[in-house]
Amino acid sequence: xxxxxxxxxxxxxxxxxxxxxxxxxxxxxxxxxxxxxxxxxxxxxxxxxxxxxxxxxxxxxxxxxxxxxxxxxxxxxxxxxxxxxxxxxxxxxxxxxxxxxxxxxxxxxxxxxxxxxxxxxxxxxxxxxxxxxxxxxxxxxxxxxxxxxxxxxxxxxxxxxxxxxxxxxxxxxxxxxxxxxxxxxxxxxxxxxxxxxxxxxxxxxxxxxxxxxxxxxxxxxxxxxxxxxxxxxxxxxxxxxxxxxxxxxxxxxxxxxxxxxxxxxxxxxxxxxxxxxxxxxxxxxxxxxxxxxxxxxxxxxxxxxxxxxxxxxxxxxxxxxxxxxxxxxxxxxxxxxxxxxxxxxxxxxxxxxxxxxxxxxxxxxxxxxxxxxxxxxxxxxxxxxxxxxxx
Ligand code: FAD
Numbered sequence: 001x002x003x004x005x006x007x008x009x010x011x012x013x014x015x016x017x018x019x020x021x022x023x024x025x026x027x028x029x030x031x032x033x034x035x036x037x038x039x040x041x042x043x044x045x046x047x048x049x050x051x052x053x054x055x056x057x058x059x060x061x062x063x064x065x066x067x068x069x070x071x072x073x074x075x076x077x078x079x080x081x082x083x084x085x086x087x088x089x090x091x092x093x094x095x096x097x098x099x100x101x102x103x104x105x106x107x108x109x110x111x112x113x114x115x116x117x118x119x120x121x122x123x124x125x126x127x128x129x130x131x132x133x134x135x136x137x138x139x140x141x142x143x144x145x146x147x148x149x150x151x152x153x154x155x156x157x158x159x160x161x162x163x164x165x166x167x168x169x170x171x172x173x174x175x176x177x178x179x180x181x182x183x184x185x186x187x188x189x190x191x192x193x194x195x196x197x198x199x200x201x202x203x204x205x206x207x208x209x210x211x212x213x214x215x216x217x218x219x220x221x222x223x224x225x226x227x228x229x230x231x232x233x234x235x236x237x238x239x240x241x242x243x244x245x246x247x248x249x250x251x252x253x254x255x256x257x258x259x260x261x262x263x264x265x266x267x268x269x270x271x272x273x274x275x276x277x278x279x280x281x282x283x284x285x286x287x288x289x290x291x292x293x294x295x296x297x298x299x300x301x302x303x304x305x306x307x308x309x310x311x312x313x314x315x316x317x318x319x320x321x322x323x324x325x326x327x328x329x330x331x332x333x334x335x336x337x338x339x340x341x342x343x344x345x346x347x348x349x350x351x352x353x354x355x356x357x358x359x360x361x362x363x364x365x366x367x368x369x370x371x372x373x374x375x376x377x378x379x380x381x382x383x384x385x386x387x388x389x390x391x
Contacts, residue, residue, distance in 0.1 A: 011286030046097035065102035076201030133280030
């Protein structure tokens with residue numbers, strides 16, 4: 001079976017490695033000339049890490065990642081703790097969910113993933129501009145390739161998703177995000193800098209965790225916004241804009257959003273769930289299939305789950321159209337319910353974290369037992385689920 005993967009991001013690279021582990025070689029076509037930073041850092045929960053460890057990446061991942069000491073949810077204005085759960089300071093998280101939780105810079109993560117892909121099959125500088133459901137990819141330089149299976153792993157603005165005529169509607173969440181990387185030594189007021197922390201308050205929240213051995217804090221600040229009128233989903237903006245939105249919050253929050261010298265405003269959208277993820281020989285994966293709001297930190301983790309599940313489904317298929325149709329249908333059936341539920345849960349988290357005074361009691365009750373609330377997400381074993389599905 002010849003597989004061509006459009007997009008060498010997290011999903012495309014994990015799929016290439018998962019397929020190779022099952023004896024299926026795949027070519028990866030990535031538009032960028034090198035693995036660049038998209039989204040600065042990423043939090044990998046046990047459901048994603050478990051799968052990367054199975055691909056032989058446990059040591060490499062541990063070397064480039066940092067485990068947060070705890071998960072804290074604090075009131076944004078005064079920093080009072082709503083809840084605090086250990087993550088890295090003892091074995092509670094790893095024992096409960098079967099793998100560690102990591103914060104990791106994206107560039108070393110992509111390099112780690114790419115290192116295991118046969119260099120002869122990694123095609124950088126290949127921008128896909130056209131796709132055919134018979135298994136054809138057309139590139140910006142006029143060349144094209146054909147394969148038995150084409151995987152659209154080209155992210156939230158997928159050319160393949162649009163090219164195949166899928167419903168491309170994305171719902172604006174009425175929130176925008178500002179993100180940044182700040183040296184920890186500029187954050188004198190930050191309590192427990194090694195923790196993954198949510199600071200929550202009416203109409204806004206800020207999430208951060210440490211990367212690069214604890215020397216850098218990666219943050220995402222999210223505020224309500226009435227509507228989004230921009231062309232794309234990101235606009236450059238004055239860093240003072242986010243500082244103004246968090247004026248009056250705890251000094252640690254003000255220091256963090258005030259420390260960045262350039263800033264961008266990200267419109268946070270989620271795709272409408274699709275009834276099918278394939279057309280002919282082409283199948284969607286990751287953000288191309290189900291872009292979600294980042295409030296659960298699950299976009300990349302669900303993408304990793306998709307990739308290992310798709311590898312299992314393809315490993316029991318033949319290259320003929322009927323067999324592939326059956327494999328893609330099983331993959332979609334297995335993954336759609338879960339990814340749609342995570343999408344919905346991400347929307348719920350922002351409702352809770354942004355609650356006004358009338359919602360504080362509900363919010364605090366909901367966050368009282370975080371491990372129980374996360375169990376169905378972080379405890380999931382996607383490749384075992386796929387194996388059980390194909391039996
Ligand atoms: P991507 O990672 O976007 O990769 C797509 C790849 O395709 C890219 O390399 C791109 O260059 C390439 N490509 C695009 N178009 C073409 C083309 N035409 N031809 C060839 N190549 C192409 N998720 C988490 O799980 N945890 C987090 O903490 C987290 N934080 C986030 C913070 C921010 C600010 C954002 C924006 C997202 C965050 N996410 C997080 C979501 C996560 O980044 C995505 O869900 C994940 O990267 C999706 O993987 P993917 O492989 O589908 O797409």
